[in-house]
Amino acid sequence: MTCDVIHPNGEASIFYTSDGAATVTLPIRLRRRSGRRMIRPRSVGPPGVTPDLTAMQKALARGFRWRDMLDTGEVASMKEIAAREKTDHSYVARMINMTLLAPQIIEAILDDTIPDIRLTRLAVSPPLFWQDQLQHLGMQPH
Template structure:
């Protein structure tokens, strides 16, 4: 269009994307190479915060056992141990989650599954 041309009444814009389910909600994914803004996954961030808070409570002796802490928090000890494992994630993986730069497969359910303790092996699964 140029300045001398009349403005059309209808303008059609084509934006290629696909809708992907992620963590119980739907996200829009742009094609490879397209700039895509990221949002932090609040569920993952909250789980990380809880994990580090619980770890601190256990390390300072505020609670003697995971069972005692789980009882106070009103959750199952088995769930608490799975969340506590998040404190063993490689620092750059934690940073990526906090910045919303984790890959689409990285959901709370995915990180609560058993993962390697060795950070290099974690990176291989994560990226």
Template sequence: MTRSGPIPETVTLHVPFRVVKRGGRKEMQLPEGVKQPRRTDSTLVKALARAFRWKRMLESGKFTTIAELAEREGIASSYMTRVLRLTLLAPDIVELILDGKQGQEFTLSQGLEPFPLAWNHQAPHFSL
């Protein structure tokens, strides 16, 4: 293999993106129209897992109150109550979150806000 010219010392590559804050950390976002790779939000997935684990612990009778369980877990009962609310999400929304298809706008802080309990009213609330 032969080269027709000298190898340049510097190569400049332009990649359009913007930096946005998401869940307390900075993230690169591609411009609109460019297909974004699917990426699960590990914070949101972890919160869902904790919520369903706590629900099972309460339903098993091992703990009788949220306050008792929260004390054992070392967190505030008010936070645990908000996270437990995630167990009321529609199954299709939970699936979207686990598959990383919930959209960039849907974060844990949005998921912890009050939302409609009727499954058919949840998707519009979260802009899904």
């Protein structure tokens, strides 16, 4: 009986035994996405293929889109956005809060390297100062 081994930093390789059987070793990394463990390839796929967005990345995109709608005057209030999107205005406010995060946190969300935290920890009343936000998440400033 064989045992599966995970080599997160190894190179992909194929080992052939004398009886013709093959053992394939693939580099992978385990990441927690939306509370689930996911196996992700170490490198990006072929050009033109977009990866699935995480819940954090979707929330960040919504927040920036909605904030832009407010800034440009396309909508007058968060309640108007909520009515258009058929959602609650408090949800809109939480997503717009995501745009107030420190640049290092936004970068970590986009790179999918943010520590394993829940979206509500970022979106509901984040600390005002970026340094405090980084400490709140246990991240180090660049």
